[in-house]
Amino acid sequence: MPTFTYMARCDGCGQCVDICPSDIMHIDPVYRRSYNIEPNFCWECYSCVKACPQHAIDVRGYADFAPLGHSVRVLREEAKGTISWKIRYRDGRVKEFTFPIRTTPWGSIKPPDNYDLPDLNALRSPLLAHEPDALMVAALPGLPPSITKPG
Amino acid sequence: MGLFSATKTRFVDTDILVIGGGFGGCGATYESRYWGRNLKITLVEKANIERSGAVAHGLSAINCYMGMRWGENQPDEFVRYARGDLLGLVREDLIFDIARHVDSTVHKFEEWGLPIMLNPETGRYQREGRWQIMIHGESYKPIIAEAARKSASEVYNRIMVTHLLLDQDRPNRVAGAIGFSVRDGHCYVFRAKAVIVAAGGASHIFRPRSIGEGVGRTWYAPWSSASAYGLVLHAGARMIQMENRIVLARFKDGYGPVGAWFLLLKAYATNAYGVDYEATRIDEIKALVGKYAEITPLPTCLRNHAMLQEIKAGNGPIYMHTQEILDSRAKEEIGWEDFLDMTVGQAVVWASQNIDPKEKPSELITSEPYVMGSHATCSGAWASGPEDCAPDDYQWGYNRMTTVEGLFGAGDTIGGSAHKFSSGSFTEGRIAGKSAVRYVMDMAGNPPRVDETRLRQLREAIFKPLDNYDIGRNEIVAGTVSPSYISPLQGLQRLEKLMDEYVGGISTYYVTNEPMLTRGLELMAMLREDLDHIGAENLHQLQRAWELQHRVWTAEAVLRHTLYRRETRWPGYYYRADYPRLDDTDWHVFTASRYDVQSGDWQMSTLPVHHIVS
Numbered sequence: 203m204p205t206f207t208y209m210a211r212c213d214g215c216g217q218c219v220d221i222c223p224s225d226i227m228h229i230d231p232v233y234r235r236s237y238n239i240e241p242n243f244c245w246e247c248y249s250c251v252k253a254c255p256q257h258a259i260d261v262r263g264y265a266d267f268a269p270l271g272h273s274v275r276v277l278r279e280e281a282k283g284t285i286s287w288k289i290r291y292r293d294g295r296v297k298e299f300t301f302p303i304r305t306t307p308w309g310s311i312k313p314p315d316n317y318d319l320p321d322l323n324a325l326r327s328p329l330l331a332h333e334p335d336a337l338m339v340a341a342l343p344g345l346p347p348s349i350t351k352p353g
Numbered sequence: 354m355g356l357f358s359a360t361k362t363r364f365v366d367t368d369i370l371v372i373g374g375g376f377g378g379c380g381a382t383y384e385s386r387y388w389g390r391n392l393k394i395t396l397v398e399k400a401n402i403e404r405s406g407a408v409a410h411g412l413s414a415i416n417c418y419m420g421m422r423w424g425e426n427q428p429d430e431f432v433r434y435a436r437g438d439l440l441g442l443v444r445e446d447l448i449f450d451i452a453r454h455v456d457s458t459v460h461k462f463e464e465w466g467l468p469i470m471l472n473p474e475t476g477r478y479q480r481e482g483r484w485q486i487m488i489h490g491e492s493y494k495p496i497i498a499e500a501a502r503k504s505a506s507e508v509y510n511r512i513m514v515t516h517l518l519l520d521q522d523r524p525n526r527v528a529g530a531i532g533f534s535v536r537d538g539h540c541y542v543f544r545a546k547a548v549i550v551a552a553g554g555a556s557h558i559f560r561p562r563s564i565g566e567g568v569g570r571t572w573y574a575p576w577s578s579a580s581a582y583g584l585v586l587h588a589g590a591r592m593i594q595m596e597n598r599i600v601l602a603r604f605k606d607g608y609g610p611v612g613a614w615f616l617l618l619k620a621y622a623t624n625a626y627g628v629d630y631e632a633t634r635i636d637e638i639k640a641l642v643g644k645y646a647e648i649t650p651l652p653t654c655l656r657n658h659a660m661l662q663e664i665k666a667g668n669g670p671i672y673m674h675t676q677e678i679l680d681s682r683a684k685e686e687i688g689w690e691d692f693l694d695m696t697v698g699q700a701v702v703w704a705s706q707n708i709d710p711k712e713k714p715s716e717l718i719t720s721e722p723y724v725m726g727s728h729a730t731c732s733g734a735w736a737s738g739p740e741d742c743a744p745d746d747y748q749w750g751y752n753r754m755t756t757v758e759g760l761f762g763a764g765d766t767i768g769g770s771a772h773k774f775s776s777g778s779f780t781e782g783r784i785a786g787k788s789a790v791r792y793v794m795d796m797a798g799n800p801p802r803v804d805e806t807r808l809r810q811l812r813e814a815i816f817k818p819l820d821n822y823d824i825g826r827n828e829i830v831a832g833t834v835s836p837s838y839i840s841p842l843q844g845l846q847r848l849e850k851l852m853d854e855y856v857g858g859i860s861t862y863y864v865t866n867e868p869m870l871t872r873g874l875e876l877m878a879m880l881r882e883d884l885d886h887i888g889a890e891n892l893h894q895l896q897r898a899w900e901l902q903h904r905v906w907t908a909e910a911v912l913r914h915t916l917y918r919r920e921t922r923w924p925g926y927y928y929r930a931d932y933p934r935l936d937d938t939d940w941h942v943f944t945a946s947r948y949d950v951q952s953g954d955w956q957m958s959t960l961p962v963h964h965i966v967s
Binding site for chain 1: 383384386387388390399400401403404405406409410421422427428449450453454456457460461465466467468489491492496499500503504511535563564565566567568569570571574575576606686689690693694697698700701702703704705706707709739740741742780783784787790791794842893896965
């Protein structure tokens with residue numbers, strides 16, 4: 203397809219429609235379930251596969267170079283902060299991997315306006331937010347002595 | 354407008370408008386809010402910022418990190434690296450500026466929750482290569498999107514921006530942007546004091562190697578539709594280095610990344626007969642580009658060149674010998690995660706073709722060309738540099754402002770600053786965001802205005818493809834063949850074939866010349882005329898229609914710049930057969946263009962390359 207939706211699993215919730223970066227997961231008006239309307243604009247990015255609460259979306263490799271009989275399945279668990287993969291080869295071999303995806307709770311990022319208001323005179327300095335502290339060096343590098351600013 | 358006559362126009366007034374919610378746009382939104390606490394900051398994105406842009410998929414490495422805190426690298430050393438990789442032609446002030454700030458960006462990413470791999474021996478970030486660090490980056494984009502959502506006053510997802518708007522009184526000043534919602538079909542007019550374009554570069558302007566549904570697996574995202582360039586060049590911004598398209602050597606078909614395999618895992622590539630072809634071809638490379646062949650690491654385009662010559666000589670396939678180096682479970686995990694984080698399709702290729710990288714080598718190949726500003730290439734808008742290090746003729750007031758007043762750029766939009774990648778694009782967004790805040794504060798009480806007539810014209814043009822289809826379809830019984838309109842896909846295929854055959858795509862081994870380019874330009878003119886006859890069946894196709902417009906506008910710039918530069922600067926990216934050598938005497942300069950939307954004229958010129966780093 204590359205992505206396709208299993209008829210028996212999809213409940214038509216539309217999460218895949220909402221997330222697809224390519225706008226190709228649409229709801230079929232007859233079956234009220236999602237499908238890939240434009241496989242030749244599918245990047246196999248798995249955004250919809252990961253987002254589907256019913257695990258109803260899968261990928262079949264591009265027909266012009268991927269022989270049948272494989273599968274690459276994924277379980278992304280935000281609360282656990284992990285993603286797990288199960289890769290099944292055409293010849294039946296299986297490989298499994300689990301990797302971390304985030305080290306902090308979702309939603310925990312401190313918004314930029316929760317920091318102290320910067321001195322607006324600093325708008326004219328080259329320093330960006332949180333610098334120089336966040337650079338973890340004493341100062342923002344300027345042009346070193348070996349470098350000259352041409353006129 | 355037929356079925357869509359219920360279309361409304363919605364006006365959004367904002368101080369700063371950020372177009373594109375990828376890494377550049379998220380960085381711009383974050384930094385704008387940090388400095389502009391009371392400003393209205395609006396982020397508009399054609400998809401959903403949770404998974405949009407080139408990093409929607411995820412990433413397995415951050416390719417731009419100095420490590421200044423450990424004394425690993427300094428910004429001027431990075432400038433030398435990027436300059437060498439692009440064979441001398443880069444904006445050193447912009448690259449220096451990104452390099453000196455990028456570490457603070459990466460440290461913030463780690464604080465926000467991005468898992469960065471650590472070297473167990475040193476406790477520092479795990480290096481992939483000198484400039485790259487390894488990450489567990491499946492959720493890289495959702496993490497960065499969370500920061501952007503918390504910074505923006507409003508985020509508009511699923512709005513396809515089609516045009517920038519200019520001030521009715523001062524035509525070289527930006528006034529906002531116009532587009533439509535791909536969901537509700539309404540027209541959206543954003544009136545803004547400053548605009549930051551952080552949209553994507555271009556996939557699918559050259560014919561891809563794959564066919565049928567496999568064309569979805571281009572190396573660069575199929576949704577990267579050249580809006581980075583189409584939007585700004587149509588507003589009259591000066592563009593540079595549009596000929597500097599990039600070709601990537603990657604795993605065949607899946608286009609899986611090779612960086613971790615070459616640099617971290619130390620795999621190597623040979624021709625089909627086991628020969629290290631880069632070593633055997635170095636003398637012929639020297640004959641083409643002289644001193645640039647001495648650069649270490651060998652510039653990206655020259656490595657492509659060696660591979661291409663080998664394939665042309667009949668010594669393919671080229672193989673990456675993964676089986677020689679995967680001698681532990683830990684290395685196997687690194688190899689697989691490299692794909693699963695950012696190119697799952699490559700894992701699908703291995704599973705479907707029964708390739709276990711522990712047992713068999715994998716084919717490499719050079720991709721179709723892409724147009725970008727953030728990778729080992731630097732097409733994009735001519736921008737004002739940082740006040741404290743830009744040469745005088747590279748600086749006109751606000752860092753990262755284009756030649757259009759109030760119009761800023763970041764990421765793929767800004768030309769001359771190669772090797773930004775994800776962290777550098779976010780950093781450039783931050784630089785542009787801070788500048789835009791300063792610009793808005795400086796101009797207080799003097800907002801731009803948009804001409805009503807112009808708005809009406811644009812609105813009509815935006816929805817015209819729906820009318821073309823509604824009217825034209827009555828002429829035929831059924832199907833996709835009409836004498837009155839072509840579909841967005843049919844138009845895209847015409848563009849890809851034209852660029853491939855005349856402007857240096859895969860079918861000519863990236864070779865072109867003046868007669869080919871001149872003929873290509875004739876066909877391009879007719880394609881541009883036919884853009885008035887695109888038929889869109891629904892809102893999804895209307896999005897595709899405008900993506901096509903941006904791609905065609907950009908492709909014409911690529912063609913004209915390729916014609917203008919009479920040398921072969923980057924063998925392995927493309928070849929001017931009529932000027933087969935690098936020519937530092939006449940062409941150690943940037944090529945520049947300015948498109949006049951009223952007259953349709955292109956003004957071509959050169960701009961000096963200043964070396965500020967020894």
